[in-house]
Amino acid sequence: MIKPQTLKGFRDFLPQNVIKRQFIIDKIKKVFELYGFDPLETPALEYAETLLGKYGNEADKLLYLFKDRGGRNVGMRYDQTVPLARVIAQYKNEISFPFKRYQIQPVWRAENPQRGRFREFMQCDIDTVGIGGIRADTEIIACVIASIKKLGFKRAKMIVNDRTVFVHLQPKYVAAIDKLKKIGKEGVIAELISKGYDKNDAGKLINSFDAKKPTPHIISLFQLLREYGLEENKDYLFDPTLARGLDYYTSTIFELVADDYSSGSLGGGGRYDKLIGKFIGEDIPAVGFSFGFDRLLEAMDQLQLLPQLKSLTKVLVSVFSPEFLNISLKTVSLLRDAGINTEIVFDTNIKLDKQLKYADKKGIPYAAIIGPDEAKENTVTLKNLKTKEQNTMSIQNVIAILSLSKEKQSL
Incomplete structure (x- = not known):
C-alpha cells in the first residue's frame, strides 16, 4: 500500500x-x-x-x-x-x-x-x-x-x-x-x-x-x-x-x-x-x-483579518423524501440562477436531520427545507444553522436574504 x-x-x-x-x-x-x-x-x-x-x-x-x-x-x-x-x-x-x-x-x-x-x-x-x-x-x-x-x-x-x-x-x-x-x-x-x-x-x-x-x-x-x-x-x-x-x-x-x-x-x-x-x-x-x-x-x-469560512456554499437544499426531489431540484436551479452557491443531497434515503448535520459540519450556513406544507404553499423554510432560527417564506425572499448575506461576506 x-x-x-x-x-x-x-x-x-x-x-x-x-x-x-x-x-x-x-x-x-x-x-x-x-x-x-x-x-x-x-x-x-x-x-x-x-x-x-x-x-x-x-x-x-x-x-x-x-x-x-x-x-x-x-x-x-x-x-x-x-x-x-x-x-x-x-x-x-x-x-x-x-x-x-x-x-x-x-x-x-x-x-x-x-x-x-x-x-x-x-x-x-x-x-x-x-x-x-x-x-x-x-x-x-x-x-x-x-x-x-x-x-x-x-x-x-x-x-x-x-x-x-x-x-x-x-x-x-x-x-x-x-x-x-x-x-x-x-x-x-x-x-x-x-x-x-x-x-x-x-x-x-x-x-x-x-x-x-x-x-x-x-x-x-x-x-x-x-x-x-x-x-x-x-x-x-x-x-x-x-x-x-x-x-x-x-x-x-x-x-x-x-x-x-x-x-x-x-x-x-x-x-x-x-x-x-x-x-x-x-x-x-x-x-x-x-x-x-x-x-x-x-x-x-x-490579526483575525480573514473570513472564517469552511465552505463557499451558501445553502443546502434538503430533500424531504423521494417524492419531493423534483421540487427541491427546481429550488436549486432558482437559487443558482440568482447567483447563490447551492448544494443538494442526492441520496433521498438520508433523513432530514442527517442532511442538516452534514451541512453544519461542512460549514454551510443555511438550509432550505421543502416538506409537505412548504410544497403545498409554494414556500421554503430557511434555517440558519448557526443560530437555529428558521422562517417560512417565498423563494424570492430566500434569494433576497441569501444575496444580502453574500454581499456582507465579500466586504
Whole structure:
C-alpha cells in the first residue's frame, strides 16, 4: 500500500485554507487592476541559462535544476522577476511601454524547510517596465500600501532605502548586512568576518549606518509619496541598513512590514534597471514589488483579518423524501440562477436531520427545507444553522436574504 504523504517543503491546501488564500488574492488583484496593472502568466519551467547568474551565488544554490526528457538543462521558476525580464526581451516588439503587469503564481526554491519557509510558495508581484526615475517607484509603493489597507491592516509601512549606498561593498557583504534585523549587530559582524571582511573594520562598518541620512534620490521619492497622500513614519520609513539580498537591484529598494506582526517582512522589491539588459544587450528600467504570500496569510490569520469560512456554499437544499426531489431540484436551479452557491443531497434515503448535520459540519450556513406544507404553499423554510432560527417564506425572499448575506461576506 502506498503511504499518502507530500514531499518535504510542499503542501496541500484543503478547501477552508484555499478560501482564505483566494480571499487575499481577490482583494490584491482588485487593487492591482485599480492602479492599471494587467495580468501575466509564465511557465513553471525556464531554460537553466535564463535563471542562472541573475540572483547571486547564494540564491543560485536554491534553484531546482534538472535535465528534461529532451536532454535540455531547465529550472523551475525561482521568482517572477527574471521570467518577466525574459518576457520583455522575447516580446519587446509586441508589448506597449510602460509595461505594467501583475503576476500571481507559485515559485520553487530548494530551501531547508522550516517554520514559514517552504519549497513551493505563492508570490504576488507588480512591476512597471520602461520608466526610469522615481515616479514609477512611487506608484508601486502607493499601490502596495493601498493593497495592505484593503486587506485590513491598520499599522503597516514600507521601509525604504537606496541600494547605491552599498556600491562600494561586495555582494557577499551586502547579503550579510541585509540580515541585521534577523541576527543583530554581533551576528552580522561575525558573518562579515567569516566572509573575509577585516575584523577591525566590521564593527565600524555596521555602526556607520546609524549616522547615514537619506540620499537625494530618497528625499525626492518621499516628496512624491506625500503627493499620494501618504505619511512618513506612518506609511513609509527610511532605513539605511535595508539591503535586499538579490544582486539585481540598482537603486530604490523597499520592504513591507506590519507593526503587529514580528515574524519578518510581508514582501519586498525595488528598482532593477540592469536585469533586462542581460537578455537583450540594452538596459530597460524596471521596478517591482512581491508580496510574501505565506507571511501575509499568517499575519492576517493572527490579526483575525480573514473570513472564517469552511465552505463557499451558501445553502443546502434538503430533500424531504423521494417524492419531493423534483421540487427541491427546481429550488436549486432558482437559487443558482440568482447567483447563490447551492448544494443538494442526492441520496433521498438520508433523513432530514442527517442532511442538516452534514451541512453544519461542512460549514454551510443555511438550509432550505421543502416538506409537505412548504410544497403545498409554494414556500421554503430557511434555517440558519448557526443560530437555529428558521422562517417560512417565498423563494424570492430566500434569494433576497441569501444575496444580502453574500454581499456582507465579500466586504
